[in-house]
Amino acid sequence: MRSHHDMGGLPAGRVEATGHDYALWEKRVDALMELLAGVGRMTVDELRKNIEAIGPDAYDRMTYYERWIHSISQTLIQRGVITIDELGRKMAQVEARHKEEGR
Amino acid sequence: MHEHPHDHDGHSHGHSDPHPGVRPDADDTLSYYQVMEIAVRELLIEKGVLSADAIRREVEKMDARSPALGAQVIARAWIDPAFKAKLLERGNDALVDLGLERGPYRLVVVENTADVHNVVVCTLCSCYPRWLLGLPPDWYKSRNYRSRVVREPRAVLREFGLDLSERVTVRVHDSTANMRYLVLPARPAGTERWGEQQLAAVVTRDCMIGVAVPTASS
Numbered sequence: 001m002r003s004h005h006d007m008g009g010l011p012a013g014r015v016e017a018t019g020h021d022y023a024l025w026e027k028r029v030d031a032l033m034e035l036l037a038g039v040g041r042m043t044v045d046e047l048r049k050n051i052e053a054i055g056p057d058a059y060d061r062m063t064y065y066e067r068w069i070h071s072i073s074q075t076l077i078q079r080g081v082i083t084i085d086e087l088g089r090k091m092a093q094v095e096a097r098h099k100e101e102g103r
Numbered sequence: 104m105h106e107h108p109h110d111h112d113g114h115s116h117g118h119s120d121p122h123p124g125v126r127p128d129a130d131d132t133l134s135y136y137q138v139m140e141i142a143v144r145e146l147l148i149e150k151g152v153l154s155a156d157a158i159r160r161e162v163e164k165m166d167a168r169s170p171a172l173g174a175q176v177i178a179r180a181w182i183d184p185a186f187k188a189k190l191l192e193r194g195n196d197a198l199v200d201l202g203l204e205r206g207p208y209r210l211v212v213v214e215n216t217a218d219v220h221n222v223v224v225c226t227l228c229s230c231y232p233r234w235l236l237g238l239p240p241d242w243y244k245s246r247n248y249r250s251r252v253v254r255e256p257r258a259v260l261r262e263f264g265l266d267l268s269e270r271v272t273v274r275v276h277d278s279t280a281n282m283r284y285l286v287l288p289a290r291p292a293g294t295e296r297w298g299e300q301q302l303a304a305v306v307t308r309d310c311m312i313g314v315a316v317p318t319a320s321s
């Protein structure tokens with residue numbers, strides 16, 4: 001069966017010449033990938049595998065670098081570099097810190 | 104929602120976005136995935152896998168890459184036949200001659216002529232000669248471009264404002280994980296007396312992807 005990311009030749013809408021200046025967080029996601037590959041903690045194939053595993057609805061709903069950071073964290077969990085609990089706790093901390101700073 | 108970082112289905116992005124990959128800035132709030140980026144980055148730094156300095160330097164390196172690098176390559180190919188021959192045959196070696204990064208992937212340069220027009224896509228994801236052009240534009244990564252340009256390239260090119268004669272053969276190149284394409288556009292008429300810098304100035308990113316052609320007036 002054809003996977004969702006394998007879209008060459010399928011009907012689709014008009015191409016709008018969209019672009020945007022990449023936000024710092026997006027560039028950081030890109031940098032994380034480059035650097036993790038450089039130190040042998042992740043391969044581009046793992047990046048793709050974990051992006052291609054995203055369900056069709058989520059794939060279309062997520063932005064490009066959202067798919068990347070999702071895939072990077074999945075790979076790091078799969079490799080045992082981080083645990084899912086560590087990530088959940090850290091994300092809660094980051095959110096709490098941000099709310100605190102926003103006041 | 105932070106209890107389930109693996110479950111993106113439980114998370115709502117609010118509104119449907121007409122331009123995938125582009126969402127208005129919301130400076131005062133962090134999205135779920137922005138929080139995830141910060142968390143992953145901090146965990147990697149705490150564990151000593153990466154350093155904050157290395158991440159900062161990587162972002163700076165990325166900011167320094169732009170289509171101006173690719174344009175420099177094209178302009179040289181237009182004025183130096185020996186360089187052009189090498190670029191078409193051994194692209195990465197030719198880059199080194201110009202003092203540019205050799206690049207992590209094999210560079211395949213495809214030449215536009217009076218009879219052939221080339222256009223590049225990555226139908227499966229977003230492969231792009233980033234070390235020569237910087238990060239790809241959103242449309243290059245969009246479903247509409249990736250799906251359609253391999254099936255109806257002339258119609259897609261018309262949407263970019265490029266209406267090619269039926270006499271011109273259109274070749275669509277679908278990238279793979281191990282190589283990257285760069286289009287060598289045809290040198291525009293009326294530029295015979297131009298110098299290298301002036302030539303480079305008319306070579307846009309879109310010309311090197313193949314959805315536009317340079318003109319002397321651009």
